[in-house]
Amino acid sequence: MDAEGAEYILVASIKDKAGCNIASSLRSKYGFRESSEHFEGYSVFDKDGVKLIYTEREIIYADHLDYAFKPKAYIFLSRHSSEKGIPCLTAHFPGNLGADASYGGKPKEPSITYPSLLKRYIKELWLRRNEVKGYQVVLEPMHHGPSSLKKPCMFVEVGSTPLQWADTHAASVVADSLWSALCNNEYASKIGLGFGGTHYSSKFTQLLVESEYALGAVASKHMLKELTVDTVRLMVSRCVEDVNYAILDWKGLSTEKQNLLSIIDEVGLEVVRI
Numbered sequence: 525m526d527a528e529g530a531e532y533i534l535v536a537s538i539k540d541k542a543g544c545n546i547a548s549s550l551r552s553k554y555g556f557r558e559s560s561e562h563f564e565g566y567s568v569f570d571k572d573g574v575k576l577i578y579t580e581r582e583i584i585y586a587d588h589l590d591y592a593f594k595p596k597a598y599i600f601l602s603r604h605s606s607e608k609g610i611p612c613l614t615a616h617f618p619g620n621l622g623a624d625a626s627y628g629g630k631p632k633e634p635s636i637t638y639p640s641l642l643k644r645y646i647k648e649l650w651l652r653r654n655e656v657k658g659y660q661v662v663l664e665p666m667h668h669g670p671s672s673l674k675k676p677c678m679f680v681e682v683g684s685t686p687l688q689w690a691d692t693h694a695a696s697v698v699a700d701s702l703w704s705a706l707c708n709n710e711y712a713s714k715i716g717l718g719f720g721g722t723h724y725s726s727k728f729t730q731l732l733v734e735s736e737y738a739l740g741a742v743a744s745k746h747m748l749k750e751l752t753v754d755t756v757r758l759m760v761s762r763c764v765e766d767v768n769y770a771i772l773d774w775k776g777l778s779t780e781k782q783n784l785l786s787i788i789d790e791v792g793l794e795v796v797r798i
Contacts, residue, residue: 531573531574531575531595531596532573532574532575532595532596532597532598532599532706533575533577533589533593533595533597533598533599534547534550534574534575534576534577534599534601534702535577535578535579535583535586535589535598535599535600535601536576536577536578536579536583536600536601537578537579537580537581537582537583537586537602538566538578538579538580539580539581539582540582540583540601540602540603540689541603541686541689541690542601542602542603542604542681542682542683542688542689542690542695543583543600543601543602543603544578544601545682545689545690545691545692545695546601546680546682546695546698546699546702547576547578547601548692548695549692549695549696549698549699549700550571550576550699550702550703551569551576553696553699553700553703554571554699554703555571556569556570556571556574556576557569557570557571559575561575563577563578563579563592564578564579564580566578566579574706575593575595577593582628583600583602583670583679584618584627584628584629584668584669584670585628585669585670586600586669586670586673587628587629587669587670587671587672587673589670589673590673590674590675594674594675595675596675596676597638597641597675597676597677597678598673598675598676598677598678599677599678599679599680599702600618600677600678600679600680601680601698602679602680602681602682603681603682603683603689604681604682604683604684605683605684605685606683606684608684609684609685610660610683610684611658611659611660611683611684611685611688611694612659612660612661612662612683612684612688612724613649613656613659613660613661613662613680613681613682613683613694613697613698614661614662614663614664614679614680614681614683614724615642615645615646615649615663615664615678615679615680615681616642616663616664616665616666616667616678616679616742617634617635617637617642617666617676617677617678617679617740617741617742618635618666618667618668618669618670618671618677618679619633619634619635619666619669619671619677619741619762620632620633620634620666620667620668620669620671621634621665621666621741621743621747621750621751621755621759622747622750622751623750625669625671627667627668627669628668628669628670628671629668629669629670629671629672630669630671630672632750632752632754632755632758633671633672633758634666634671634741634755634758634759634762635666635670635671635672635673635676635677635762636673636674636675636676636677636762636763636764637676637677637678637740637741637762637763637764638676638678638763638764638765639712639715639738639739639740639763639765640710640711640712640715640738640765641676641678641705642663642678642732642738642739643712643732643738643739644704644705644708644710645678645680645701645702645705646661646663646729646732646733647705647732647733648700648701648702648704648705648708649661649697649698649701650729650733651701652697652700652701655693655697656693656694656697659688659694660724661729662724662725662726662729663725663728663729663732663739663742664723664724664725664742665718665723665725665742665743665744665747666741666742666743666747667723676764680698680701680702681698682694682695682698711765712736712737712738712765713736714736714737714738714768714769715737715738715739715740715763715765715766715767715768715769716737716738716739716740716767716768716769716770716771716793716796717739717740717741717742717743717756717759717760717767717769717770717771717793718731718739718741718742718743718771718773719742719743719748719770719771719772719773719777719784719788720743720744720745720748720772720773720774720775720776720777720778721744721745721773721776722744722745722776723744723746725742725744725773725776727773727776727798728742728771728773728798731771731798737769737771737796738765739771740759740760740763740765740767741759741762741763743759745773745776745777745778745780748777748778748780748783748784749778749780751780751784751787752787753787753790753791756787756788756791757791760791760793767793768793768794769793769794769795769796770788770791770793770794770795770796771796771798772784772795772796772797772798773798774797774798
């Protein structure tokens with residue numbers, strides 16, 4: 525496990541078929557054992573200090589976990605939904621960068637982020653992409669709760685329709701990738717925030733796979749109008765690693781380029797264009 529030794533909490537909702545499939549794969553393949561602990565009436569499973577728990581809540585509303593746990597990070601095992609229904613394996617940090625908090629969390633509150641962990645997961649998933657032909661592997665921006673937990677939060681997801689949520693093979697690949705990421709002690713040398721591009725960003729995904737950069741909070745072009753200096757400062761401060769860069773999808777900044785550059789300059793980040 526990670527050199528710092530603190531436990532991770534893996535969270536699945538009993539209302540989420542994909543999340544439960546990922547959890548079942550982790551339990552069957554990696555030797556999680558049922559412990560004497562319980563959470564919300566469900567057994568807590570343990571493997572080398574990593575705990576797997578189940579909740580009655582939809583996990584985008586799981587801001588309540590801190591009363592029971594103090595982990596290194598929370599990792600949410602989840603379904604992914606989209607209107608287009610494209611099969612995909614996604615990952616992202618939760619939180620809200622604008623006023624809309626209709627899908628959990630608080631307005632203008634990014635979650636705490638752990639960029640190196642997300643980078644490790646995306647890289648592991650990318651290595652296995654040929655095992656899940658037909659699925660896209662892609663990074664998403666922040667767009668839902670929970671946002672208020674006191675430790676870093678990360679979502680790993682299978683999407684985008686009930687057909688994929690029931691795909692136990694895809695869930696198994698997610699489980700393998702996640703376990704490999706948890707067992708890897710590699711930390712990124714350069715940490716940035718991401719700005720611009722579409723909701724499914726191939727540019728930011730490739731950045732994590734191919735470069736030395738890792739990303740904390742990511743704001744798609746649709747959120748740029750709502751960003752303020754205070755929000756971007758929160759994106760920096762609510763990262764457990766030192767953020768020094770603003771990674772810009774230069775062609776995907778919509779009409780907000782100059783305003784965004786002004787904000788980034790005030791916050792004091794070095795601009796990197798991709």
